[in-house]
Amino acid sequence: MPAADTAARHRGEARHTDRPRGAADHAARSAAAQPRGESGESGRRRYHPAIPAHIDQTRLPSGIYFDARGRGRWYLQYRDEANRLRRRNVADAQATLDELRQIATERDGLARDSLAYLAAAFHAAEQFQQLAPRTQQDYAWCRKLLIEMPTKLGKPLGELPTRQFQPALVQRLVDRIASDGTPAKANHLLRYLRRLFRWGINRGYCDTNPARGVEAARERRRRRLPELETIEALTAFARERGQRRRGEAGACAPYLWIVMELAYICRLRGIEVVTLTDAHHTAAGVHTNRRKGSRDSVIRWYPRLRHAWDAATRHRDALWRARALPVPKEAAARPLIVAADGAALQKSSLDSAWQRFIRLAIAERVIRPEQRFGLHDLKRRGITDTAGTRHDKLEASGHRSPAMMDVYDLSVPLVPWPGYRAEAV
Structure with a gap:
């Protein structure tokens, strides 16, 4: 294996062990199927008992790892594009x-007729590099969502x-995303697909633009204020x-009520x-960590x-103790909201x-369908x-532009009548 790949692999292992699972715990429960020649001076592959028995470890392709x-x-x-090491699950x-071995064969090169190949060519093109930085970030987000969509x-x-x-396929895609209560996201992806395929047609990557003529999702003009x-x-x-226990009928994630409280209060x-x-x-x-240029x-x-924050730390600490996970020393390495496995909760999760919780609440008649709203x-x-x-x-919202207050502040000002004088009242 090239030295760069070896270094990347070690950096990847370090990234996993820096999480609350810890190096020792990870090594005990997770095995990496090492490429040939990386197992020591002998050049032989190190045997890992955690790898399934039906796999001949001496014939494993390089660059594929097993998480036990x-x-x-x-x-x-x-x-990725920012040179950050990423992980992608490929098989159970x-x-x-x-x-x-087939996965390894396809790893080093995308099929030239695939959507992922078209997107990779577009993002490497000069036309993409000339776009505004915010537009590039937006397109990178759309690309990731689309190519990873199951x-x-x-x-x-x-x-x-x-x-x-x-x-018809693109229309079903737009309709499905919009039905999850995110019509703006659906239209975002639709606009990206239109731009992507138009670029591909003009440069011989594809023959048609399937996103052209597709109906956009109907976005709500009235911004929701629950x-x-x-x-x-x-x-x-x-709460x-x-x-309820995970997997039990009617259960929801234990962190949801905490997320709701923090999103509203902060x-x-x-x-x-x-x-x-x-x-x-x-x-x-609580010192906030706002995005999109907000202060x-x-x-x-x-x-x-205080109650919401303490509940989050108690839940996290109890989960780490139950799984015997080490506690990171640095405060910045200790996420407040964690998933069931003890790792930091991902936004997609x-x-x-x-969405599952909202559907459950509607089914249980806690709220009516027209009362549903998003975390935002x-x-x-x-x-x-x-x-x-x-x-x-x-100041409280962190917005830099007063114009953004028209989007988020839906309160109605209380103003005096014409001719009002404070001293006369």
Whole structure:
């Protein structure tokens, strides 16, 4: 294996062991199928007892690793556009050696007719590099969502040939995403596909633009502002159902009610909540970690905020103790919100858990279908409920532009009548 690949692999292992699982714990429960020649001076592959017995370890292709945690899974490591090491699961523990070798064969090169290949060519092109930085970030987000999106064929959308993309397929994709309560996201991806295929047609990568003529999702003109009674009912429901065992009928993620509280109190986006760590805990309050250029602020401690924060740390610490996971020394390495395996909760996992929870709440008649709202609407409710002047709300929200207050502050000002004089009252 080249030296660069060897270094990347070691950096990848370090990245995994830096998580709460710890180096010793990870080594005991997870085995990496090492490429040939990486096992020491003898040049032989080191035997790993955790690898499934039906796999001949001496014939394993290089660059494929086995994670023995849970039910076990095979994965690849690669670097993204920002040169960050990423991991992609490629098969479960039942995969055969032939299947793993086929995966390794396809790893080094995308099929030239696939959506992923078209997207890779577009993002490497000069036309893409000339786009504004924010547009490039937006397109990179769209690309990742699309090429990793699962399909009924058992492979991600990015592996499908571009010739299989028809307007009907793109329309179903848009409709499905919009039906999850995210029409803006659906339209975002639709605009990206239109641009991507138009670029591909002009440069000979594809023959048609299947996104052209597809109906956009209908976005809500009225920005949702959930009623306080609705928020309270959902928070209580999430708290009660979060106490049920995982997998039990009617259960929901135990962290959902905490995320709701922090999003409302601190006026945070979902991604900003799940990336909170112990380092954001200060003597004065919670130091926010806002995105999209917003200014950070410190939300002062008060009983409701303290209760939510302490509940999150108790849940996390109990989970780490139950799994015998070591506690990272640095506060910034201790995530506040964790998944069932003890690792930091991912935004995609939070979104999925939220949609399941909302569907459960509607089915249980906790709320009506027209009362459903997104996590982001809790930030809007928190800004609207902030007392004080418009400047006070601007400081609390972290927005740099007063124009953004029209999006988030839906309160109605109380103003005096014509000719009002304070001294006359």
